[in-house]
Amino acid sequence: DAVQGDKSAKALLDSIYVLRSRLDRAKHDGASSDVSLLYAGLVKAEAEISLKAPMLEGYGDFLDFTFDNLLSALGPDDVAIDFTDLVTESGNHYYLAYVTRSDFDAPELVNVFLESRLDELGIPSDKPWMMYSGDNAKAAYDIIWAPLEKYLKPGDRVFFSPSGILHLISPSSLPSPDGRLLSEVYDIRRVSSVRQIDREIKDNADVAVF
Numbered sequence: 001d002a003v004q005g006d007k008s009a010k011a012l013l014d015s016i017y018v019l020r021s022r023l024d025r026a027k028h029d030g031a032s033s034d035v036s037l038l039y040a041g042l043v044k045a046e047a048e049i050s051l052k053a054p055m056l057e058g059y060g061d062f063l064d065f066t067f068d069n070l071l072s073a074l075g076p077d078d079v080a081i082d083f084t085d086l087v088t089e090s091g092n093h094y095y096l097a098y099v100t101r102s103d104f105d106a107p108e109l110v111n112v113f114l115e116s117r118l119d120e121l122g123i124p125s126d127k128p129w130m131m132y133s134g135d136n137a138k139a140a141y142d143i144i145w146a147p148l149e150k151y152l153k154p155g156d157r158v159f160f161s162p163s164g165i166l167h168l169i170s171p172s173s174l175p176s177p178d179g180r181l182l183s184e185v186y187d188i189r190r191v192s193s194v195r196q197i198d199r200e201i202k203d204n205a206d207v208a209v210f
Contacts, residue, residue, distance in 0.1 A: 018084055021067055021098055042101045067100075067107065073198040074102040078157050081148060082107070082194045085115070085164040092116070095164065099151045100194075108151065114166060132173045135144040141174045145182060157187040159197045 026034040045068060061155050070080060082098040093115035100109035114143070121139055123130045131140050152158065160171060172183035182188060 018082075018098070021082075021107045022109075023036060025109070028085075029106075069106070069198050070100055070194060071102055074100065075157075076102055076158065077153075078102065078197075079152055079192045080159045080161075082161045082199060083112070083163040083166055085166075093164075095166065098194075099148065101151065110147055110151075110188060112147045117143050118165065127165050128168060131169065136174050140169075141176070144169065145171055145174060152186065154185050155187070157189065159189050159194065161191050161194050161196075 019038055020036075023038040026038055032141050032199070050112060074080060078101070080098075082100070084098070085093060085095045087093050095112045095115065097108055097110045097112050100107045118140070121136050123136060127193040130136055163167070172181065172188045174182050176182055
């Protein structure tokens with residue numbers, strides 16, 4: 001749709017969702033100074049996106065989507081993993097994930113990995129399949145998925161929203177510590193955004209498995 005076709009708009013929409021999630025968490029923790037800063041950032045981002053509103057189909061639906069909507073959509077065996085990435089002033093490229101289960105009071109922010117750790121595997125860009133075999137596969141699991149395991153249990157349906165380089169990686173094809181593929185341990189569903197989960201579950205539609 002139009003939202004997906006406008007990359008700058010999608011980036012703004014994603015930033016609004018992240019800011020809202022962090023604002024919910026800061027309110028829950030009673031961090032008043034963080035609440036003020038996050039609220040100011042949210043107001044600015046929503047002002048910017050409002051300028052694009054006439055050309056964005058689904059804009060209103062997006063702004064109506066809240067953390068409570070996500071909680072109500074998730075079942076007891078569902079997990080939402082919403083990745084985001086950021087580059088610091090020193091050039092470090094971090095990947096973080098907001099992890100949500102239906103019984104969470106707020107998303108859990110997990111510092112997952114530095115992109116340089118994947119670069120160190122030395123996998124040529126024209127041979128991405130090398131990530132899924134041998135020592136590379138185990139290393140990729142340790143980097144990308146191991147930090148998330150504490151929030152998961154076997155059999156969970158995991159809604160996975162990628163960011164950055166993760167758009168090119170299939171977590172389902174990585175091996176778990178017991179030798180099985182992650183797709184054999186979890187029901188991993190790739191979604192373009194966690195906002196998609198509510199619609200997909202309600203419509204009983206299939207979400208692409210990667």
